[in-house]
Amino acid sequence: MEEFDFIRSIQPNFYRQSSVVKGIGDDAAIVRHTNEDIITTVDTMVEDVHFSSKTTKPYHIGYRALAANISDIAAMGGKPTSYVVSIVIPDSWTADELQEIYQGMNGLAKECNMDLIGGDTVSGEQLVLSITVLGTVLKGKARFRSDAQENDIIFVTGTLGDAACGLHILLNASHTDHEKYQYFINRHRMPMPRVSFINQSDAIKRMSLNDISDGIANEANEIAMASDKTLIIDYDKVPSHPQLFDFSSKQKFKWTLSGGEDFELIGTVSNRDWEQLQVIAKQTDTNISAIGIVRNDYKKNGTVWLQHNQELNRLEKSGYTHLRR
Amino acid sequence: MEEFDFIRSIQPNFYRQSSVVKGIGDDAAIVRHTNEDIITTVDTMVEDVHFSSKTTKPYHIGYRALAANISDIAAMGGKPTSYVVSIVIPDSWTADELQEIYQGMNGLAKECNMDLIGGDTVSGEQLVLSITVLGTVLKGKARFRSDAQENDIIFVTGTLGDAACGLHILLNASHTDHEKYQYFINRHRMPMPRVSFINQSDAIKRMSLNDISDGIANEANEIAMASDKTLIIDYDKVPSHPQLFDFSSKQKFKWTLSGGEDFELIGTVSNRDWEQLQVIAKQTDTNISAIGIVRNDYKKNGTVWLQHNQELNRLEKSGYTHLRR
Numbered sequence: 001m002e003e004f005d006f007i008r009s010i011q012p013n014f015y016r017q018s019s020v021v022k023g024i025g026d027d028a029a030i031v032r033h034t035n036e037d038i039i040t041t042v043d044t045m046v047e048d049v050h051f052s053s054k055t056t057k058p059y060h061i062g063y064r065a066l067a068a069n070i071s072d073i074a075a076m077g078g079k080p081t082s083y084v085v086s087i088v089i090p091d092s093w094t095a096d097e098l099q100e101i102y103q104g105m106n107g108l109a110k111e112c113n114m115d116l117i118g119g120d121t122v123s124g125e126q127l128v129l130s131i132t133v134l135g136t137v138l139k140g141k142a143r144f145r146s147d148a149q150e151n152d153i154i155f156v157t158g159t160l161g162d163a164a165c166g167l168h169i170l171l172n173a174s175h176t177d178h179e180k181y182q183y184f185i186n187r188h189r190m191p192m193p194r195v196s197f198i199n200q201s202d203a204i205k206r207m208s209l210n211d212i213s214d215g216i217a218n219e220a221n222e223i224a225m226a227s228d229k230t231l232i233i234d235y236d237k238v239p240s241h242p243q244l245f246d247f248s249s250k251q252k253f254k255w256t257l258s259g260g261e262d263f264e265l266i267g268t269v270s271n272r273d274w275e276q277l278q279v280i281a282k283q284t285d286t287n288i289s290a291i292g293i294v295r296n297d298y299k300k301n302g303t304v305w306l307q308h309n310q311e312l313n314r315l316e317k318s319g320y321t322h323l324r325r
Numbered sequence: 326m327e328e329f330d331f332i333r334s335i336q337p338n339f340y341r342q343s344s345v346v347k348g349i350g351d352d353a354a355i356v357r358h359t360n361e362d363i364i365t366t367v368d369t370m371v372e373d374v375h376f377s378s379k380t381t382k383p384y385h386i387g388y389r390a391l392a393a394n395i396s397d398i399a400a401m402g403g404k405p406t407s408y409v410v411s412i413v414i415p416d417s418w419t420a421d422e423l424q425e426i427y428q429g430m431n432g433l434a435k436e437c438n439m440d441l442i443g444g445d446t447v448s449g450e451q452l453v454l455s456i457t458v459l460g461t462v463l464k465g466k467a468r469f470r471s472d473a474q475e476n477d478i479i480f481v482t483g484t485l486g487d488a489a490c491g492l493h494i495l496l497n498a499s500h501t502d503h504e505k506y507q508y509f510i511n512r513h514r515m516p517m518p519r520v521s522f523i524n525q526s527d528a529i530k531r532m533s534l535n536d537i538s539d540g541i542a543n544e545a546n547e548i549a550m551a552s553d554k555t556l557i558i559d560y561d562k563v564p565s566h567p568q569l570f571d572f573s574s575k576q577k578f579k580w581t582l583s584g585g586e587d588f589e590l591i592g593t594v595s596n597r598d599w600e601q602l603q604v605i606a607k608q609t610d611t612n613i614s615a616i617g618i619v620r621n622d623y624k625k626n627g628t629v630w631l632q633h634n635q636e637l638n639r640l641e642k643s644g645y646t647h648l649r650r
Contacts (some may be wrong), residue, residue: 021362021467022401022467022469025470025551026400026401026469026470026471026551027366027396027397027398027400027401027470027534027535027536028364028365028366028397028398028400028401028403028460029364029365029366030362030363030364030365030401030462030467031362031363031365032362032363032464033363034359034360035359037346037355037356037357038355038356038357038358038363038459039353039354039355040353040354040355040356040365040409040442040443040457040459041352041353041354041409041443042409042410042411042443042444042445042455042457043411043445044411044413044445044447044455045447046413046447046448046449049447049448049449050447071352072352072353073352073353075351075352075353076347076351076352076353076355078353084365084366084367084457085367086367086368086369086411086455086457088369088371088413088451088453117365118365118366118367119367120367120368120369120455122369122370122371122374122375123371123374124371124374124451124453125450125451126413126449126450126451128413128449128453128455130367130369130411130445130453130455132365132367132409132411132457134363134365135353137355139357142346142347142355144347144351145351145352146351209352210352211352226350226351
């Protein structure tokens with residue numbers, strides 16, 4: 001298939017958003033958003049680094065890559081609207097497989113009412129999928145990592161460690177286990193970013209927010225550093241899926257704290273707003289859990305501490321290596 | 326160098342544009358542009374496909390990759406404002422070389438008053454540099470390929486074929502020639518997109534516009550197809566640098582019509598506005614040349630014709646292969 005034919009084959013027939021002034025087909029795309037700030041983020045996935053064709057079908061490569069970006073937009077308090085795709089294609093990939101990648105993106109884009117508005121298609125030795133997403137947020141309504149305050153409740157959405165467990169199953173377990181743990185595999189392949197929950201939470205005046213792409217150990221530290229506060233997390237309150245208890249406590253510990261790509265959210269909110277946030281969560285069919293509290297301890301600010309087995313240990317960014325176990 | 330240190334090393338200390346609400350350092354970047362449409366485009370360069378470290382220094386890789394994007398923004402009639410960078414880094418590249426790539430981008434960004442506001446840094450086997458640029462254009466003032474009308478004058482900026490000649494010199498010629506033809510080498514390494522010219526031309530009501538990234542044979546055909554008109558180009562009027570006559574007429578012909586990456590502009594404008602456009606060109610120190618005329622010939626619309634040596638031949642998109650020579 002010629003590049004031109006391929007581009008035509010992935011081109012949308014219509015645009016979902018009325019904000020698209022010019023989509024694919026000129027030198028660049030144009031979108032119109034009045035009275036809103038523009039959010040942008042890029043995420044890149046490389047074959048054999050971020051995914052393997054052994055564990056990931058082309059559809060899921062596209063889906064997950066877009067999900068990662070949408071999650072970043074949600075973590076800013078925004079609504080994703082459009083995306084541009086840069087793809088580096090090796091000879092070994094067929095046109096059908098490439099189209100499946102775009103179908104995976106489109107599957108999620110449809111859910112989120114987003115449009116593919118541009119891209120670049122080039123050849124190379126290794127498949128590289130790089131997506132830039134545009135989103136919008138009402139002026140002054142963005143959610144930053146730096147907004148945590150003393151006595152805030154630390155919360156997370158969903159259950160954690162699911163995607164890491166799913167990848168583990170795909171890489172190691174027998175076919176029977178695949179069926180038994182289909183939930184985790186799905187969470188690895190098709191994570192659903194928390195867009196609707198966040199877009200309903202405008203009434204909450206202040207919230208610090210981060211998406212969980214590298215595990216809460218990492219993301220909580222980012223909030224602690226950006227806000228210059230001390231985050232205390234109670235391990236027993238970190239939500240896990242019931243089936244995660246089928247695995248060793250060491251595995252569960254690792255996946256829950258450092259397992260990436262759940263694309264859930266971690267944030268902090270004032271005690272006063274916590275009840276309202278729970279109502280919003282319920283309305284948007286989102287599980288949220290309080291997992292700890294924000295302290296202002298000048299000797300510890302910028303760090304995260306984990307309460308576990310009657311001990312309080314420092315939780316490093318890389319939860320993998322720096323924990324006493 | 327750790328990824329985190331590297332990212333810190335390329336992070337700007339300040340933002341040039343007041344439109345940057347949030348730059349690097351959260352889940353995504355945020356920009357504010359009131360009353361303007363947002364333009365976005367992505368361009369990807371792959372090592373050994375789009376550049377070779379034999380002919381291109383890291384600084385120029387960064388510079389050219391950003392130039393390609395800025396040129397697309399200019400071709401929409403817009404002003405580039407910010408960019409996000411996705412880079413795939415093989416082990417063989419040193420931190421110094423990588424920083425030079427970012428310095429090359431920053432060198433041009435400074436000229437254009439643009440900000441680096443985000444990115445993604447991942448590892449892989451082949452260097453891939455993918456840049457997404459955001460720009461702005463006044464509402465309803467964008468320039469499209471589809472706006473050519475009958476009797477329009479076809480114009481181009483600058484001289485054509487320079488970058489292709491520069492690449493040829495770098496690949497083939499002796500060291501002496503390098504000095505003699507430094508002009509062409511510079512045009513290949515550090516093309517300057519026509520931003521200021523375009524940003525001064527708002528008074529021109531209608532203009533079709535395309536940037537010359539793949540040669541005018543290709544770009545003129547895009548205008549012809551998008552506008553459903555016939556473009557007639559007079560080869561003798563296509564502007565070349567005087568030194569290009571040092572090369573064979575076959576080389577000159579090929580480079581002028583099909584040589585990519587000059588990042589000049591091709592467009593069409595009404596006869597009535599041509600004089601005013603020439604004044605704007607003069608004010609912005611831009612050479613522009615009239616090279617042909619737009620016809621409305623229902624049997625030929627969507628195609629481009631080249632007047633050369635008393636013959637009128639069809640000029641295909643790929644000027645390389647489909648021309649009688």
